[in-house]
Amino acid sequence: SSIAYGLLVNLDFYKVLPTGYKTIMAGNVEYERGDILATVMLNIIGFFTVAFLTGYLAERTVKIEKELEEKKIDFKKLEEMNKYIVENINSGILTIDEDSRITSFNKAAEKITGYSLEEVYNQSIDAVFTDLMNEHGYSMNPLDEGPSYFRIDKVFKKKDGKELFLGFSVSPMKEGGHVIIFQDLTRLRDIEEQLKRGDRLKALGELAAGMAHEVRNPLASISGSAQVLKQSLSLSDEAQHLMDIITRETNRLNALITEFLLFAKPAVKMAKINLSDILNDTIGMFRNSPESKNIEIQVKLDDSLVINGDGGQLKQVFWNLFLNASHAMLDGGQLKIGGHCSHIKQPFDSNGAKVVVIDISDTGAGIPQDKIDKIFDPFFTTRDSGTGLGLAVVHRIIENHKGTIEIRSRQGEGTSFKIRLPMMKSED
Structure with missing residues (x-):
């Protein structure tokens, strides 16, 4: 409207528009019919022009406001999605400011470390991960020369004292401070150690098997x-x-x-077996042996624990574990034996793998932490009279059954073994 009004004023100033009326201060006003008609038409055109422009601008303004509102909604959704991802990802994520104080701490970080956001907020990073930012000569000063990103794997102690093996990646943020992403690699490291041990034992077994045969012949003579x-x-x-x-x-x-040959080259004869029956038979043998003296045996087994395995060798596994428990409880104690079916989560498989889980625990003396990693090595023993082959045989047999065995022990509290064996599929 301002543009239209200015245009009319300019046209009138330069005498382009005809004069529609003349004003005489003394009295009479004279009108010319043609001039009046032209003036009316121009005013009508001007009003329509102004109305059109005003309507267009108003519509355009509403459209722009609507687009801005939609973009605000999109940004809000994006922000919510980003927050959802950060809070539900399995990796721990935390941020620190220029003074190395924690400014954010996601749910996975809470779960892995055992600390809550309220406990660590505005605390130094060293209160949770000691000396993390000093690794590899890393400097928090952006003016110092050095790497702007680094990755490291190290042992970390949770709030409850449990040790975990974590992998860290540290990156600077543009706004200042750093973002630290970390994952629990404990299980992965254990699997790696099992693979290394398996390769080492396989090579040792093949070498020793021939020697054992050479020794057995003169012994027979x-x-x-x-x-x-x-x-x-x-x-x-x-x-x-x-x-x-x-x-x-x-x-x-x-x-x-x-026994050594059983460790070195066990000949596995696979068949459909029920581990409940194997365990009950072995438990019966143990109850009637001198080794079970002063030991209270508690058994809780599911009825059907069907797998594809060698019954004789698995009976040897359980017998060795029972003997190991009895040697740790010379003054008596409790031996707990459990068995049930379970699922192991696997990538891209929502159903998971079906396994049979066997738990065997005692209330004996326990094993020193510095010896846990060697407990399945051949000829390693914590007893003066032991051969060091019992648990090595156990590990080898379970490995040949495509299973896993884990050990947990605390001195003065006891030792527990957890065995997982693949369950027989219904179509087998």
């Missing part, structure tokens, strides 16, 4: 010769006693070699 001499000669009591020692020790060595 010694044992046989001693028995023949014992029966054919008139021996004094002392000589008779020495012959008995030779026979007994050769038999013990032969049993040791048999």
Whole structure:
């Protein structure tokens, strides 16, 4: 409207528009019919022009406001989605300011560390992850030369004292401060250690299997010769006693070699078996043996724990674990044995893998933490009279059944073993 009004004023100033009326101060006003008509028409056109422009501008303003509102809604949705992702991702995410004080802490970070946002907010990063920002000579000063990003894996102790193996990645933010993303790699490290141990034991087993056979042959000759001499000669009591020692020790060595060969090259004969039956048979044998003296046995087993496995070898596994528990409870204690079916979550598989889980725990002396990693190594033992093959055989048999075995132990509290074996599929 301002533009139209200015246009009319300019046209009138430069005498382009005809004069529609003349004003005489003394009195009469003279009108010309043609001038009046032209003036009316121009005013009508001007009003319509102004109305059109005003309507167009108003419509345009409403449209722009609507687009801005839609963009605000989109930005709000994007912000909410970003917040949802940060709060529900499995990786821990936290941010720190220029003074290394924590400014945000997502739910995964709370779950992994055991600390809540309220506990760590505005606290130094060292209160949660000691010396993290000092690794590899990293400097918090942006003026210092050095890497702007670094990654590190290190052991971290949770709020409850449990140790975890975490992987960290640290990056600077444009607004100042840093964002730290971390993941729990404990399970991954355990699997890696199991694979390394498996490769090491496989090589050792193949080497030792041949040696064991070479040792067994002369042992058989010694044992046989001693028995023949014992029966054919008139021996004094002392000589008779020495012959008995030779026979007994050769038999013990032969049993040791048999156990070692079971570790080195176990011949697995797979068949459909129910682990409940295998366990109950082994528990019955253990109850009636001297090793179960002063030990209270608690059993809780599901009825059907069907897998594809070697019943004889798995019975050996359970027997070795029961003996291990009894040796840890010389003054008596509790032995708990449980078995149930479960699922293991797997990537891209919502149903997961079906497994049979066997738990065997005791209230014995426990194992020192610095020896836990070696407990399944051959010839490693915490007892003076042990051969160091019992748990090595257990590990090897479970491994050959495509299963896993985990150990948890605290000195003075006891030891627990968790075995997972793949459950037989219904179509098998």
